[in-house]
Amino acid sequence: MKKSLGVQTLAQPCPVWLVGSYDSEGKPNLATVAWGGICCSKPPCVTISLRPATHSHASILARKAFTVNVPGVAFAKQADYCGISSGRDVDKFAAAGLTAVKSDLVDAPYVDEFPLIIECRLQQTVEVGGHTQFIGEIVDVKADPGVLTEKGLPDIEKVRPMIFTPVIRTYHGIGDYLGQAFSIGKEIG
Amino acid sequence: MKKSLGVQTLAQPCPVWLVGSYDSEGKPNLATVAWGGICCSKPPCVTISLRPATHSHASILARKAFTVNVPGVAFAKQADYCGISSGRDVDKFAAAGLTAVKSDLVDAPYVDEFPLIIECRLQQTVEVGGHTQFIGEIVDVKADPGVLTEKGLPDIEKVRPMIFTPVIRTYHGIGDYLGQAFSIGKEIG
Numbered sequence: 001m002k003k004s005l006g007v008q009t010l011a012q013p014c015p016v017w018l019v020g021s022y023d024s025e026g027k028p029n030l031a032t033v034a035w036g037g038i039c040c041s042k043p044p045c046v047t048i049s050l051r052p053a054t055h056s057h058a059s060i061l062a063r064k065a066f067t068v069n070v071p072g073v074a075f076a077k078q079a080d081y082c083g084i085s086s087g088r089d090v091d092k093f094a095a096a097g098l099t100a101v102k103s104d105l106v107d108a109p110y111v112d113e114f115p116l117i118i119e120c121r122l123q124q125t126v127e128v129g130g131h132t133q134f135i136g137e138i139v140d141v142k143a144d145p146g147v148l149t150e151k152g153l154p155d156i157e158k159v160r161p162m163i164f165t166p167v168i169r170t171y172h173g174i175g176d177y178l179g180q181a182f183s184i185g186k187e188i189g
Numbered sequence: 190m191k192k193s194l195g196v197q198t199l200a201q202p203c204p205v206w207l208v209g210s211y212d213s214e215g216k217p218n219l220a221t222v223a224w225g226g227i228c229c230s231k232p233p234c235v236t237i238s239l240r241p242a243t244h245s246h247a248s249i250l251a252r253k254a255f256t257v258n259v260p261g262v263a264f265a266k267q268a269d270y271c272g273i274s275s276g277r278d279v280d281k282f283a284a285a286g287l288t289a290v291k292s293d294l295v296d297a298p299y300v301d302e303f304p305l306i307i308e309c310r311l312q313q314t315v316e317v318g319g320h321t322q323f324i325g326e327i328v329d330v331k332a333d334p335g336v337l338t339e340k341g342l343p344d345i346e347k348v349r350p351m352i353f354t355p356v357i358r359t360y361h362g363i364g365d366y367l368g369q370a371f372s373i374g375k376e377i378g
Contacts, residue, residue, distance in 0.1 A: 003337065004330075005331065005332055005341065006329060006330065008233055010342070010343060011227050011259070011307060012305060012343065012348055013202060013352060014226060015200070015202055035226060035227045037204070037225050038198045038238075038355065039236065039317050040224070040318045040319060041240075041318075045317050045318065047228065051230075068200065077374050077376065079374070080372065080375075081378055083371065084371055095377055096377055116199070116201060124317075126322075128229035128313075128324055129232050131228060131231075138196055139196065140194070141193075141194040141195065141197055142191035142192065142194065143199075145192050152192075152194065153194070153356055155357070159201055163352070164370060168343075169369060170366060170369060171368050172363050172367055173363075173364035173365045174202065174361050174364045175352075175362035175363045175364035177361055178351060178360040178362055180359060180360075181272070181353060185271070188267065188284060188285055189270055189273060189279070
């Protein structure tokens with residue numbers, strides 16, 4: 001018998017991504033988000049949600065671009081810091097010791113130190129309630145050569161992304177390999 | 190120097206969720222998705238994306254309800270199977286040995302064997318391209334008592350959700366605890 005937990009954002013797992021944008025003065029900024037995910041294959045799109053009160057909200061609307069920066073677990077403190085502080089008050093890149101690189105494809109900065117980054121052109125926004133969804137068309141993905149497989153794809157065991165657990169508010173890393181998708185279920189069918 | 194990987198859905202990590210719905214004949218069905226995430230805090234909302242060709246797409250539009258079922262790693266094969274097969278051809282619940290329970294709150298079934306489930310009323314749909322986003326308002330979260338912490342919240346180390354890596358198409362489990370969010374970054378600020 002299941003226990004009812006009420007109306008809460010209790011989905012698992014959630015990502016930990018740092019959203020890069022330029023503000024109205026051209027200062028690069030980062031917003032840590034756990035509300036997001038891939039939302040379309042063709043064209044490849046990723047969505048992230050922000051409250052209108054955040055500094056990044058107006059920046060992305062104005063520049064119509066953002067980046068999704070995937071921190072490895074070595075950057076857990078920096079990722080958390082960028083979710084606590086506001087770009088109105090501080091230069092998060094400088095405070096966290098991160099380097100902002102201007103994307104050559106969209107009007108947004110990415111984090112040079114992070115293993116995997118996604119450059120997005122804003123496709124549309126969706127008002128869901130207290131959060132606005134920013135849906136970005138992926139115009140390129142960039143990765144550190146050291147995290148790539150022999151086939152040139154990012155190896156999750158080398159990227160080592162973080163996971164956020166809502167409400168309990170913990171971070172975890174990636175665990176054991178469980179199997180190949182579109183494969184291990186074939187024995188049932 | 191980062192390497193360009195082109196336009197691909199290479200975000201990490203992605204969830205593995207089974208979306209529950211009833212089809213036009215009242216048959217419970219499951220669609221495995223990795224395109225999704227929480228998208229709003231107030232009201233709590235979760236989004237999942239489906240192609241119009243899927244059997245679940247029409248079902249959710251008709252019933253305006255769905256569930257998000259979080260499989261523990263013990264159900265990796267069943268989760269994969271429900272992403273390979275179609276509810277047009279088979280009864281996925283029966284084939285996978287899973288039990289459909291009718292939600293008492295929304296017109297959709299959930300998976301009795303899974304540790305964590307989210308019941309959703311369809312708030313809106315968003316056409317992104319080849320996929321439609323289904324945004325669901327969370328009307329309840331239900332969990333197995335055995336996965337709850339002392340405070341009554343789902344412990345991710347007991348739920349043991351799965352992670353999907355796009356393009357490479359691998360499944361992984363949850364790894365080590367890294368720290369507390371909204372806390373470990375304070376030493377930077």
